[in-house]
Amino acid sequence: MSKSIDQAFVHAKQWLLSWLAGSPGWVVQVASILINIFMLLAVFLTLFALISVLERKILARMQNRYGPNRVGPFGLFQPIADGIKMLIKEDIVPARADKIVHFLAPVLIAAVAILTLGVIPYGRNMTPFTIDGGILFFFAVGSATELAVFMAGWGSNNKFSMLGAMRAIAQMFSYELPLIISVLPVVMVVGSLTPDRIVAAQAGYTFGLVPRWFAFTPWGAAAFILFSVSGLVESNRTPFDVPEGESEIVAGHMTEYSGFKYATFFMAEYIGMFAVSGLATTLFLGGWHAPARILEIIPSYVWFLVKLGALLFVYIWVRGTLPRTRIDQMMNFAWKFMLPMAFTCIVAAAVWHYASRGLRGWLWSLVVIAVVYTALSILLDTKRKFAPRVYRFAE
Amino acid sequence: MSSAAFVIISIFTLAAALAAATLRKLMHAALSFAVALVGIAAFFFLLGAEFVGLALVFIYIGAVAVLIVFTILLTRRHAGKDRGFNWSGVAIAVAVFGGLTWSIVKTQSLSIVAPHVPALTVKRIGQALMTSYVWPLQCVGLLLTAALIGALVLVMEEKR
């Protein structure tokens, strides 16, 4: 029973494709792809709508106010209203803009964001696009985001846009390194770049109790944290929203965009967030695996969505809690702390592996990480680096 | 390996490449170059070298293209338009193309169809890199480090 619920979507797709039985192979293939794309768009655009309103509501609760509550029950139709507003708004293009580039930027950024969703396994047998080097695909395609952001900044021919784009690229470049390197321990341990295999490697339970998710190993936990923080930066969200900090440079590279193009940017940002969270779930939180054996009756995609939702909640929570960081501190942090720590994770994972992945390995890798962490904290003691800040009040 | 895909990809790629070589606006040319690279990556996919294709996208679009646009940005004073076009270059390029095509076409042994080979998995590439190609790999690592440092030193502002 539970199995059939688990595979409900897979069966549904097969049932749909069975209509095409007898057609040439490429027709079935194209149809299968189209179904996947359609489902992805349907699910994630809905999720986008949902999250956009949920974020506002959650933030509001955190700030002790109500949030949107006028449109629909509990304000749930707010995104629809927003969407309509966006669509009917005038699309303004600056006169001296590089029109082609200006137009292509949001297209590219949205396309890239959606493409990255394709390699994530959402449930048992539910990977839209199975590819040998799926993780590499994710990052290869994801790296085009930077180009898109640059195009937006350049194409607008506006100094705020350009500056915002520069900031965005600088921070994305800097954090892409820890982001990718913190994935490497997992790839190393599993021995594969395929997301399905990575999820499969996290099946089972130690002592029949603790799931074998990588987040439960010292190196995995460290890498998970590094990955999440880097992901936060990659999606330009608070507290790392320096490139589009409205109090500083209006809206960064999106300053000259309005209407639907702006909505596209907005959507791309959210979808990028989903993609990073989804990958984090896949890599560290056991993908669609249930956290306990008894709970395996609940379908795999539910678990995936629960984990994704939990991560998204944390993102929102962080946004509601932390103030914006300063750009130089951010860069220092990336190069002087995140990167060495990411490398340490690799070493720790190797230690864990060669200590036969048991309790001993667990402890040793913990020691490695703790030692490096302590050393870095001592070396990076910022008290010595920065002059004490002096506040000048009215004199 | 369908010829339809091949035709589409090659037209797409060559068009983008031509645009990259001839567009007057530097930024457009750079972006076209990125598009051409996507086409080449598609070629690699078509040829069954998925990993190389992904690496190409990753490195060229994620890094090189961004570097190029950055450079364009930093040398913006003349970046708007590229004045002057050297037609002798066109002649040489066409001649080279002609020569190459002529020799390719003339070589009959090249008109073969791809044999069936087992899929090239990432694992195999990894194993090759870590066994037979471990020295080149280390050398490339060293080279990249050197290039990184060298580039940094080159662009560093002289302290006054």
Add this chain to the structure above:
Amino acid sequence: MTPTLQVFLIVSAALFSIGLLAALSRRHAIFILIGIEMMLTAANLNFIAFWRFSPPAQQPVGVMIAIFSIAIAAAEAAVGLAMVIAVYRHYRTTNVDQLDQLKG
């Protein structure tokens, strides 16, 4: 009809020539770099094509060469662009016609 090795090579030759065109006929230094990168990519395409069309071997030599060549191309691009910037800072131009200090 499936494409033969020849057509791949012709595409690659075309790409190479376009790269050469960019490198030879444009004045801006960045175009030269783009052209060189394009020629390198064309060579890579050749390597991959030859690997794919040759009988299965123990080692995927062609792929390996392509991978290394991509890595080296990245290094080359980084250094090349840094030089462009340095030259620009020094001479206030990126036009290679004007950069002839080395003439005999």
Add this chain to the structure above:
Amino acid sequence: MVGVITTIVLLPLIGALAVCLWPQRNGRPIALIFNATSAGCALGLWRNFDTTTAGLQFVERHTWIPAVGAEYLVGIDGLSLLLVLLTSLIIPFAFLAQPAPDGRAFYATMLVMQSALYGTFTAQNFILWFLFYEMSLIPAFLLIRIWGGQNRDRAATKFFLYTFLGSVAMLLSFLGIYLARGTFDFAALAGFGKSGLLTGKLAWLTFAGIFVGLAVKVPLFPFHTWLPDAYQTAPTGVSMVLTGVLSKMGVYGFVRLLLPLFPNEIKVIGPWLLALAICSIVFAPLAALAQRDLKRMIAYLSINHLGYCMLALFAVAASPVVAARIDTHAALSGVFMQIFNHGITAATLFYFAGLLEQRRGLRGIDDFGGLMQRTPLLCGWMSVAMFSSLGLPGLNGFIGEFLIFKGSFAIAAAFASIAVIGLLVTAIVFVRAMQSLFSGPLAESCSVFPDLLRGEKFVVVPVTLLMFAIGIAPQFIFNIFNTTVVQMARLFA
């Protein structure tokens, strides 16, 4: 424990690199860490050293350049261990000396020198030994040339020329030996020595070459004139290393090379060599008496103290008849003891001279006065070092000198009797210095001196306690080299 010696030799080199790469301007902490590590390794050697067997221990042997008989052959016996320990002790001590030059390069250079010293004391193949021997010369030159005081140019050049010419002479001699005998291995060469390593003029030429090379390093009268200049000019820490360890390379060379290789030649010209040693012993402290500069004074006394070593060595080697075992043992033990004692005592004296210089800015004996009233601790501890140097019983200096005199008096009574003048004049020099520095009314210029600071106490007290320990219960030092002494004594029997 295999590979420890190599580790000890390499650690300071790595340290030098690390200091160069250290981001902060002050390289001292990191240099000290490396010092401490290599000192720890040296202590480990000591701990695992078998004091009951003679011969080399912890031997590491690898082929290096077989064509010229060069091997990587390191190992230690008692003497080597003693000197390795001395090096490990003096160099960190020198790093803490005042006034300390800043900048990382200084510490890196010192570390290179440390590595060379370790190498010199452990190498057992001539080529390797010579490599390290020369390797110590260049850092020493740089240290004097760059961080020295007045006249550093001249002093450094003089130092370099002297020692370099000596080294060239030595190298040529060894090439001669190699051509004749075909080996560079110390042990093998010593085996030939008994029956005459070479014959005829060549023997005398090679002997002279090696003798000059080593005599310059010790230094032996009349090859000593570089020393006062160099010690006076060099920064305090460098002076400490120069006198504490570098000069021991010469004595070590005599023990290791000249005496085993040329016993017959030494017997022939023995009285002349003894006369040179006596000149060192007598004239050097007399010259010290005439010095006004504290460091120059200590430098001259260093010549005197090493003269005692030479006296005993030559007495043993030049003895026309086979000396009694007890005398040979006494003389050799005395030499080894003196090496160690002079190392720590002279270095301590330089350290104090540095402290005074740091406080006053000058270091003439007459620039101070009445210090005892202002800085009793400094004076007290410095007096201990001075008394140790003049051979007061109960402190370390006495043990070595007593044994040296015991051994050499039995063999060469007349020379030893003259050498006693050296003891007397040394005492006069020190007592005079003490009078002029510590007593009398407090000089105006010294009235604001701080007494020993906490950091300085941490340096001074352990070393001084070591002097007391050796002076009162020296057995733990003797244990290191007793078997080596017995083995060497057999060479002269």
Add this chain to the structure above:
Amino acid sequence: MSWIIDHLWLIPAVPFAASLVILSLSKLRRKSAVVLAITGQVVALAMSVLAFLLTLQTQGFRVIQNFTWFTFGEQTLRLGFVLDPLAAAMLVMISLVGLCIFVFSVGYMAEDKNFTRFFAYMSFFSGAMLGLVIANSLLLLFIFWELVGLASYLLIGFWIERPSAAGAAKKAFITTRIGDMGFFLGMLWLYNRSGTLLFYDGGNGCLESAGLALLGASATFIALLIFCGAVGKSGQFPLHVWLPDAMEGPTPVSALIHAATMVAAGVFLVARVYPLFSLGAINGVTSSLTIVVWIGVTTALMAALIAIAQADIKRILAYSTVSQLGLMMVSLGVGGVAAGIMHLLAHGFFKALLFLGAGSVIHGCHGEQDIRKMGGLRRFMPVTFMTYAVGMMALSGVPIFFSGGWTKEEILHATAHWPPSHVPYYLILVGVVLTALYMTRQIIYVFFGNPRAAAERAHESPRVMTMPLIVLAFGAILLSAVLTPAWPWLHGYLAGEPTYVDVARLIQPMLFVSLALVSAGVGVGFWIYRKAGTQDGGRPAEVDPLEYAQPALFRFLANKMWIDELYARTVISFSWMAARFSDWMDRYFWDGLVRGFGAIGQLFGIFTTSVDEYGINAGVDETTAGARGLGRVMSTAHSGQIQTYLGAIAIGMLALLLLYAWLA
């Protein structure tokens, strides 16, 4: 009781430990310092008395405790402690006198700001001195010998801010060191010949028959070299010059070190190694002992003479000490070992008493030391006067009640029968008279007559200072009980012979000789100095009567026979010249030699350079110029245009391709 035998080393160790602890204390912990020092001294005294009692058990008691100090090569160096009557008597004397002086110092030094350091040094000295007397090895003795020298150096220069004190300390150290070098050489020689430095080692020691047999003729030289050390330490001519200067130290120091104990160490040393001196003696005479006698006589007489003309209260006593030490040496030299040591012990008590009395006087007179400025002090300082008088009579050798009288008599007795010559005997008789004379002079100047400048505000010293005086005075008197010829217990004890009472021996001709001489000395003294310090005839008050009568002689004596000046002109200036000469040689001759070689090298360099420049290089330049011109022509092909180069490369590639195709 035998516990002390196994732990003889504790006797010196306790004061040493006290010294170390005091040194590590703060300068302000005065009370702790005193308690520690005196406790250390009391413990040492207690152990010394225990040891002394132990030696009473048997005749010729001797216990040795040898141990290995260290092993060098295959040889061992052994040291040891010995307890015999000589050592035990010295131990008791040193620790008892030392204790008295420590107590005295508490009062005397009360005002000093370096009070704690003083006690540390004193304890250190005490430990070293105690160690010296129980050493059973010449080396160990030498070690302690040097340590007492160090203590003496430190204590003479205790008031370090006075340049004169520092100079005196330096002089003491260097002068004694000169003697010590002889000692050192003698020790080496002895070690070389006998193979051991242990005095007693179960028959193998260097003072035992087996060891002595190895020495042969060298014994004389060894003995004389060792005697050099004694000469230095005991202030014998010609190395006596440091001792009077050493009075720059605080008075308790003078009492302890430069009167009672350390300076007697030379005598003790000779007594200790007496077998070396007497080896091969014919009729008790050896050449080495003869030299000892003559040096002793010279010193005794010379110092007594000088003492007459001194004005400083402590210097008079210092010369007196020198003189008495000479006397002891004579005694040893003529074979009266026991007599010499007895005199040493007795002298230790009464000279310490005198010095402390002098200290009390100085204290009472607020630091004044010139006897001509005192006078009439007996009324102000009765206790001091009484005890001082006891000391004076003991020193002068007043018989019967005072220890000094008996010991002096015994020395005279021994000297009178010295076979080679009677001259020393007569000279010593003169010395006895002179001693009585200068002591009378001193006591008249200080305690009698009218109070002069310094005596006007004089006061008696506190109890803490007078009590030690009284104890020592009693000691000086009571000691005579065991010295009388009627019951020469101490003599027997030291010589290891049984003693018995025989009152008849009390009356001896020498007693009357002695009595006559002393009376003569005192009487002459009273006669000459009856009006000292007052104006008398043509003589002003501040002029000494003797000076008025014999100005040239007086000046000769007052200036210490110009021996210091003689040394300054000869030895010291010679050593300075040697120093300057060595320095000059180094700076100019040897260094010049080296620089000369350098200059030759430089000249050679100039020569080869010019050969290179003008000889070898002639035609090469032309060729170079031609090559350069060709290069210039060729270089025009380099346009500097990178695209041109690139195009050329492409054309070249095309050409190669065509060539290849054509060939294929």
